[in-house]
Amino acid sequence: MSRKVRADIHLGAIVQNYRLARAQAPGARAVAVVKANAYGHGAVQVARALAVEADAFGVACIEEALELREAGLTQPVVLLEGFFDADELPVIAQEGFWPAVHSEHQLEMLEQVELPAPIPVWLKVDTGMHRLGFEPEAVPAMVARLRACETVADILLMTHFACSDEPGHGMTEVQLARFGRLADELGLDASLSNSAAVMAWPEAHHQWLRPGVMLYGATPFEEPNPVADQLQAAMTLSSEIIAVREVPAGEAVGYGATFSCDRPHRIGTVAMGYGDGYPRHARTGTPVIVAGQRTRLVGRVSMDMLTVDLTDLPQAGVGSRVELWGRQLAVSEVARWCDTIPYTLLTCLTPRVPRCYDYD
CATH class of the missing domain: 2.40.37.10 (Lyase, Ornithine Decarboxylase; Chain A, domain 1)
Structure with missing residues (x-):
């Protein structure tokens, strides 16, 4: 190697950062988010380093999930943007992927497709991000349709925070309140916590965490945070x-x-x-x-x-x-x-x- 540019990836640091995330909510499981080539660190290499410990991996799309399967990774993989076409669904069922469902057209695909086995879905609730997901008042009806759908196994509720990296911002409390009413009503497991919420919002932990940038030793906060201060650069x-x-x-x-x-x-x-x-x-x-x-x-x-x-x-x-x-x-x-x-x-x-x- 002649040109001396290099990025040293410290896999041990990523493992320690994952453990730190899990330690914030000992009763919860954690999706290690490795989308976008593990934030530039190499998805396959990072996933292999976490394979013994990770409860699941999180990616944006089926192409990223298949890369993990082709490398021999067997953990569940959450498709955070879900699926885009009905022809992805047989692959999702075969490979054990867990897709997000965030729109009416996805739900219709699930209702119309035939699959070899039912699949778990993560139903996305739009609590204020206004990017993807169902409005809270529509969610009970969507859950009822999913429960009636032969292609669907377990249902988990998820949402995404707009301002969890700003602890003083009132938006997170608003989103927590909107989501909390649904979770109590429907009695489903839930996933709310991105890296910032893992570290700063314990009331958001629920059953599944989704640590992303914190795995790679980077803080999402502008101000010091006692958990973020323990992260190791990856x-x-x-x-x-x-x-x-x-x-x-x-x-x-x-x-x-x-x-x-x-x-x-x-x-x-x-x-x-x-x-x-x-x-x-x-x-x-x-x-x-x-x-x-x-x-x-x-x-x-x-x-x-x-x-x-x-x-x-x-x-x-x-x-x-x-x-x-x-x-x-x-x-x-x-x-x-x-x-x-x-x-x-x-x-x-x-x-x-x-x-x-x-x-x-």
């Missing part, structure tokens, strides 16, 4: 300094000349750019770790390279290791400098970056 994205330039005061660095040196600067060029998935909109000042020391990105990120300030790091030079995020620098902190969230940084990492797996 990805270290790194590269090396490939060139060093002495840039005089008054000269600019990079495309658009957006950074001008107010004094002589020592600038390091790093083999990492938006072609690797590092965000082009990262601002000057975005932290990086060079040779174990904290410094900053300067100038505009280009496709294959970015530039960092080595002025106060005389020990750093060509070949020095650069951590873009990971164990020394939280991906959540980098995300704030990029005016985005850690989810996007992790999932947008491109295939050009080799994933290297360890169990540390």
Whole structure:
């Protein structure tokens, strides 16, 4: 491997983060969400690391679920967006997938199809997200139809929070109240808790948790959280300094000349750019770790390279290791400098970056 870009995936950290999620609700089971290639970490590798412990896996669609089956994973797989066509249903039944049902047309497909065996379904309730799901007042009738449907086995209620990563936001209490009335009325098992709710909303835990981004050591919160503070970073994205330039005061660095040196600067060029998935909109000042020391990105990120300030790091030079995020620098902190969230940084990492797996 010549270009020194790499993403080290710490599988042991993912296992510990899953255990931390389970520890928040000892009586509940937990779906390990591995959609979007396990948030960029590698769905098959992550699922194999969790195979002994995970109660189920969560993916967006049947293609992601089949990838797990083809790799030999046998746990139940929840299809969080459900199914899109009736011809998926025989495969779902054969492979033991658990689809979400969030719309009338899906329910009609279940009522009309013939299957070799009935399937469990996760009935989605729209408690305020207004993306997918049935309005709460319609849910009892949908449950009655599902119970009358020969293709349906168990029914579980689910919903998704809009603001659970904002503990002071009143929307979560509203959604909990809307869902709670239904759960009491229908007496069904339920799944509400995404990562934020796992860590901050114990009243949302119910029978099934759905930890996602927390498995990968990233916090969804802007403020400190005592559970999130225990998460272990699961990805270290790194590269090396490939060139060093002495840039005089008054000269600019990079495309658009957006950074001008107010004094002589020592600038390091790093083999990492938006072609690797590092965000082009990262601002000057975005932290990086060079040779174990904290410094900053300067100038505009280009496709294959970015530039960092080595002025106060005389020990750093060509070949020095650069951590873009990971164990020394939280991906959540980098995300704030990029005016985005850690989810996007992790999932947008491109295939050009080799994933290297360890169990540390």
